[in-house]
Amino acid sequence: MPNQDHILILGRDEVTQPLLLTDIPQSSFLLVQLSNLPPRDRYIRLPALTTNMVAAYCELPSVDVLVRERDWMHIVNLAITAEILQDPVVETTAITALKRKARAEKACTCEQAVHDHIRDFTRNTGGGVRIVQIMEEIWRNEKRSFISTTKERREEWKA
Structure with a gap:
């Protein structure tokens, strides 16, 4: 049972994650x-969330x-967590970081695990609509960039 200054999140595998009331972002509805x-009554079961x-x-x-020091999975997980916790401010921060990371790296260096993770989250929760849209946009832009670069190289080879 939570005490006066905590809430409890029961995450994946029923791991209890206490949060101080003072640490709760006010942007999380x-x-x-x-x-x-x-x-x-300050507890909730959110099995999609891990302690990390x-x-x-x-x-x-x-x-x-986020762009410089975190990997794709970390940022995707942040966006997923923000969606689950109904926090549009943090979700927007994570989405912005994903877009900037894609521009900075000029390619989505996501591993297949990131794609699978997003797919599983969407299947299991019905959520993730925004993250899926953003990642599809990143992948489309990456594909266009690859095609454009390939065409430029072909033109150079012809010259």
């Missing part, structure tokens, strides 16, 4: 609503730090 309940996902959500670095 779900967590703010939960924090307004009486202490005995909740920790990453609570630390929330800037977009620049």
Whole structure:
């Protein structure tokens, strides 16, 4: 049972993840609503979230730090966590970081695991619409960039 200054998230495999009320981002509709309940009712079961996902959500670095220092999976997980916790501010930050990372790397260096993770999340929760749209946009742009570069090289070879 949560105490006066915590809420509890029961994550994947029923792992309990306590959050101090002072650490709850005010942009999370779900967590703010939960924090307004009486202490005995401040818990929720969110099996899609791992301890690492909740920790990453609570630390929330800037977009620049996400782009420079975090891998694709970390940023995708942040977007997923924000969606689950109904936090449009953090979700927008993660989406912006994904777009900037794609531009900075000039290619989506995502591993197949990232694609599979997004697909599984979407299948299991019915969520992930925005993250799927953004990743499809990144992949389309990457494909266009590859095709454009290939055409340019062919023209160079002809010359």
